[in-house]
Amino acid sequence: MAVDTTQAPARERVARALAQRPEGTTAATLVEATGASRPSVSKALTALERDGHARRHRHEPEESERPLPDTWYPTAPASPPDDTAEERPQSAAEPRPCADDDAEPGEEAAAPPAASASDAEPEGAEPQPAVRRTRDGRPVARPGQLRALVAQHLIDYPDSEFTPGEIAKVLSRSAGAVANALEKLTATGEAHRTCDAPRRYQTRPQGE
Structure with missing residues (x-):
């Protein structure tokens, strides 16, 4: 040619x-x-x-x-430099944890000891008592706790009357324990029995 x-x-x-x-x-x-x-x-x-x-x-x-x-x-012409190489963002590598400066070569730094339960609690804090439960798994109320819960339930519904069983279902407590709490509230004047058969209770209005 x-x-x-x-x-x-x-x-x-x-x-x-x-x-x-x-x-x-x-x-x-x-x-x-x-x-x-x-x-x-x-x-x-x-x-x-x-x-x-x-x-x-x-x-x-x-x-x-x-x-x-x-x-x-x-000879084949040299390939032009790739100008886009510098513009291409470099993928960020996941940072590796720094090794202990005092560690010997080839040895990994020892992990810090896990904090014990005693270290996590602030000084002077009283240990919380273990929650007692009944055979069916329900928590046992501390002295006076169930009575306060029953009284609060009656206060929340001042115009309603409840049987011990109805309150027991709401509070997930036994009907017998709730009945005892209602009798104590009646004795202290915080509640009054509105019906004997079946027994129903209502919060006592203020001023009575």
């Missing part, structure tokens, strides 16, 4: 002709393809080799053969 010989400089014409022959070619072939003189082609090939755009293969002559001309090959 002939190359335009009227406009381009000799080096450019030689470079184009060489690029069209990736299988390799000789200087004589390039002279014919470019129309340039032999010295111009040789000078252009030397410059292209120096700049990394051409590669020369020298044939070692055999004793019984005539020396062969050098074969020239085009």
